[in-house]
Amino acid sequence: MTPNSNTTANHDQDNQSQVTSAEVENLTIKELWKLLENWYKEHCPEAYEVLRPPITTEELQELETELGVKLPEDYKESLLVHNGTDYREFSLINLHNYLGHKNVLDEWKFHLSMLEHFGIDKEVENDFSEIKNVWWAPKWIPFTEDGAGQHYFIDLDPTDKGTVGQLGSFDHEVGIDMLLGKSFHEFFSNYVRDIYDGKYSALDGGLFDNI
Template sequence: MKRQWEKLETFLHNTNPALLADLAPPATDAEIAVLEHGLGISLPPDFVFCLKIHNGQRVNSTGLFDESEFLSTSRILQEWTIWKELLDAGDFDGVESTPQSGIQPVWWSPKWIPFTYNGAGDHLCLDLDPAQNGSQGQIITLWHDDDARERQADSFTQWFTAFVEKL
């Protein structure tokens, strides 16, 4: 993961210095603990390692991941809380998604942890509650107004590596 970040940082240095400068410093153990406590879960070690390199973006430039914001620990909790409040209010009662194999057929699960945000209510999420044939920590899409749920990778490491390799 560290090598992939170095490759990404070099790419940004050469192509988009403003985006490189927008990356936040590493998350502290305390920030990660607050996030995990707020979510009521333990995050996958590969994602924690990533946050300990850069705690998301400061949001002073375009989004890091295909123009989607790379969420900091505080922004993850903020976005997750919005979805949790909608769930608790019953907004998703009786509504199912149309997921690919390995993803729960729900509109949203509290164990889907958003780590990107496109500004329109859509995310990539860590799926910590996969269905049968899924992988703990797989990366899935979450669209606020579309019932499709697609698996992007089996793990954060796999997803991040593929993202960096296609640059």
């Protein structure tokens, strides 16, 4: 059966414990958030309580202007549901904070200042041909942080082997350590599926991938 808008409602009614890849891959960001909110409410209310209200259209326009980029539609759709979480109150996505737009700008500007003041824009090799061999690039947009120098970012300046809007994981000590998917939607739908598959545990202060 082709997934549709009734999928979320069905999960509300029967509280199924699993969501398959086939079920989530065609859901919208808004529908995925609904599934996630339902799981949070039942299994981890601390996570639900830190979700922020939607970003406004004015704030979204200001964010793109400050960044100097056109953000991917799937990521903007997510911000239009929840503009991040209460910063560092409770971590989502493998102990990472899902950043609101102001924190996105703060983290982005910090890395640009590092490039400017320390000249660390030299080539830094990584194991992923899709991502440029640099320490940080101006068109990498951080959307999470773990408080210890690691970010998940949206790559709007990939190599010719990559995809605009792909996601990577950056560690300030080692550089790029993971390729997370070809789009925010792919990454987010996989996260929702993994949540329902029991791959995350609630620990003090956040959800941690236990697989």
